[in-house]
Amino acid sequence: MLVELAIPCVKHGFRVFKGFTIGFHPRSWEVVYNGMTQLGFEKPHHEFSFGTEQTHVSLYLTAVSALSDLIRKPVFKVYPDKGLEVRLSGSAASGGAPTTLSPTILNIEWRCEIARDAPYVINISIPVENYDPIEFTLTKLCG
Incomplete structure (x- = not known):
């Protein structure tokens, strides 16, 4: 028996914003690589949590320069919302x-x-015009 499954796509157009990276250093991509959120940052993972003593983290964003003007300001949501x-x-x-030659910095x-x-779970979303938003998750321990 051969079964074919077709799922209609509600949103037309590009889905993944290729050429976009996010990392902990200017030329790295631990969080997002080529528009895809990397393992450990796609959902809450206790082993990827930042400790109580770490009061901030800096992320470096890069994108192909021809499309970098499509990137909008990031937004976030914290769960639970108090504390x-x-x-x-x-x-x-x-x-x-951001461009590959001149990354932008997102200080959290x-x-x-x-x-x-x-x-705590911090969901960060970076809207990209005509693409699905870039979304990733950071977790913070407060002991």
Whole structure:
């Protein structure tokens, strides 16, 4: 028996924003590589959590220059919504267009207000015009 399955795509157009990377250093891609969120950052993972003592993390965003102006300001949501104060800053947070020669920086400053056994989950979404948004997850321990 041969079964074919076809699922209609509601959204037409490009889905993955190829040529876009996010890493912890200017030329790295631990978080997002070629538009795809990497293992460990696609959903909450306790083993990828940042410790209580780490008050900030900087991410470097790069994109092919021909498409970099399609990238919009990142937005975030924290779960649970009380107990961790999060603030975004840097050239990426203010809407700067990243290129491979000139990455933009997204500084994530977080301060624990309420200790918990489970990590806080920070979902970050970077809208890209005419593409699906780039989404990744960071987790923060507050012991």
